[in-house]
Amino acid sequence: MKRSHALAVSVLVLVSGTAVAAHAADGTPPAGRGTSAAAAWCVKQGGVAQTRVPYFTGSGNVITPLGGEREMCLFTAKDGSHIMIAADTLAADKPTLAALAYVRKPTGPSSPGNPSIAYCQGINGTAMFGNRPTDGGGWGLKGETKPDKVMSACMFGDGSVIDAWGLKYHQGGVIRGADLTEKFRASIPGA
Template sequence: MRKRAIALSLVTVATAALVTAQASASPGTSHPRTAAAWCTGHGGQAAVYRAYYDSGRGLTPLGGVRELCRFQAKDHSRLVLPTDTLAADLPTLAALAYVRKPPLPQHPQGNPSAAYCAFIGGTTQFGNRKSDVGGWIRQGDPVDRDHLHDMCVFADGSAIDAWGLTYHTGGVIRGADLAKKFRAHIPPR
């Protein structure tokens, strides 16, 4: 009976170790499963960003913080998106929009990236009026509009840099081409 209990304990420990090992690596790869590790493993920089409301008279820090992945190219163009959007196991609306590149609207009104985001079902608004805007600033960066990243946020909670998405749809890569950096398989159409 005692040998059986010891054998059962060893099987339990071995199973727990296997489950832990499987949880730390994505299927078919040796990449760690954490979203931040996925980001850095694909050339990005993961960091914590804070949300700011832009009243037009200054930036107001908000309570929301989120881990974003930043890609910066040699030309200093950059693109940010949440690490959990990049490392999601299944397609997200942000990833689908990036890979499938829905056409740009004809003659958009106002900010082209906000208009495109709304056209494809997302939002860049920080309130109920079109003039309510804001964005995300990496903790430790100066709190100014030069460091503010506006995001196109979708109903599933995924998000992507609004300007990066708009430029990509027009054929311009900012920061990095994300098409093969998403963890999930994104069907072309």
């Protein structure tokens, strides 16, 4: 690689890395800066790209931030309902397990506990943040202090992630936030 080309690539990586780190307080990337291709796809589909972090909520009113972060795409309807999906899940070039679960609406068990978690587990996903049924958690904006602002999500073996309640409601015929069926970049069989 020529020195000038290597320098240009290094500068591009440095500038991109800095821009990705610069997000608004609500986790939304600044317009035109630091947005990944997945975040850009999210916005093109009518969603809001946000950086969210995982939180452990347990069964109390205290939440504990966990390591890592993920770019999520949030769709909010006029009625205030919403659905969240990982931006890379929405923008994947090939079908993901979360996309297949959303579009195909497989049957799953019901539970006297949290039906969204039971459904997620029943279709081979996980939304658990501990080994007790009362252990909870989900994804929230950085610095969140209120457990009710953390959104539970169903994660599948391929790493794809979708809002657990949005998935459960959609399986029952209710659209929350937006109908994602035509928003996936990949062609989803059964759509």
